[in-house]
Amino acid sequence: MEVVKRILASLARPYCIDDQELYLTASIGISLSQEDTQQAQMLLQQADMAMYKAKQQGRNAYEWYTHAFTDTVSERMVLRNDLQEAIEREEFELYYQPLLNRFGQLASVEALIRWHHPTKGWISPARFIPLAETTGQIMPISEWVLNRACLDMQSLIHQGSEPVRVAVNLSPLQFHRANFLATLRQTLLATGLAPELLSLELTEGVLMNNTQAAIDTLQALRDMRIGVSIDDFGTGFSSLSYLKDLPISTVKIDRSFIHEITHSRDDMAIVQGIISMAHHLGLNVVAEGVETEEQHRRLMDYQCDIFQGFGLAKPMPLNALKVFVASLAATHETTE
Known part of the structure; x- marks a missing residue:
């Protein structure tokens, strides 16, 4: 947790570019390796789900992956993929x-x-x-x-x-x-x-x-x-x-x-x-x-x-x- 908190604190400091102070925030998702999830790709997908959960909480936060919100976040990921196809196919009106x-x-x-x-x-x-x-x-x-x-x-x-x-x-x-x-x-x-x-x-x-x-x-x-x-x-x-x-x-x-x-x-x-x-x-x-x-x-x-x-x-x-x-x-x- 200390690593995550240090990352958030580091990004929270203002950056001065062309005399303008800019502020950054981060949303971090965390997934731990379990016996049934040894594949790196699966861990990345779970961390990605946790990251979206962190964004839902208001951003500038971190969230652990749990099975409790898998369905909700999976639905968002499906919608995201559908949305990308809609952009490419111009399905909008x-x-x-x-x-x-x-x-x-x-x-x-x-x-x-x-x-x-x-x-x-x-x-x-x-x-x-x-x-x-x-x-x-x-x-x-x-x-x-x-x-x-x-x-x-x-x-x-x-x-x-x-x-x-x-x-x-x-x-x-x-x-x-x-x-x-x-x-x-x-x-x-x-x-x-x-x-x-x-x-x-x-x-x-x-x-x-x-x-x-x-x-x-x-x-x-x-x-x-x-x-x-x-x-x-x-x-x-x-x-x-x-x-x-x-x-x-x-x-x-x-x-x-x-x-x-x-x-x-x-x-x-x-x-x-x-x-x-x-x-x-x-x-x-x-x-x-x-x-x-x-x-x-x-x-x-x-x-x-x-x-x-x-x-x-x-x-x-x-x-x-x-x-x-x-x-x-x-x-x-x-x-x-």
Whole structure:
């Protein structure tokens, strides 16, 4: 145990690179040789299972292999292998959820990944995205989503639809990667999508790490005319003094505050406060998880700018989105 603790302590010390302090964490899995597990490959597999268990405990920790969690971790390993095959075969599909402005017009769409396994059917992103983030598979998945979303929006234009702005969720690994901006420029160039038709969504936690570098990247995105939103706002660590320094365009209020907005005075106050603060900073506000007309009316009263949720429009494949866009445009033409 002392060896493991020394390794963790050694990695916990800050590393200074280009005047920036960087911190590393480690997840360590341990397996001991038993009479029935003499093969080195088996020991490595067991240590690998224990390592994933350590990651589940919050990382920067170690875990012994035991038979108690073999089934759970084995299931994750099977899913990881299936996920790798899905990446190579491009088994994913993008669905698009419309966001509507105060006049009921289409403001943008959010790209949401879907995975239809050839034998297991639909697998929820809540299952495979966290796994992909721990294995590093999130990088090729994120790059595929970005490229596919840009191609899809460009194809709508080629089919005669009005240009639609698309929002894509960025993973922390993707945002902090050294070649992120170069890759993004190359994607826009290859797909032909105008930068102003792309918006990127980040969580508060992503922006709290390596703050100055994050601000520099955000400024570069603004210079490229790409929008940036803070997703799930209110659940992270942002403070007012921190938020005002970020070159972003939008905050998205987390659905947990919207769910009880018509019943909870606390949630009402939080939502009103976020909207007021964001408007003072010149930011647009999106309410996530709008499911009822009553919630929509209350948010309208609070001067929320944009609305997203199953009560307004569900995520849909590209062909259905094309019909939705045309139908919405025709409706507004008739009422004008």
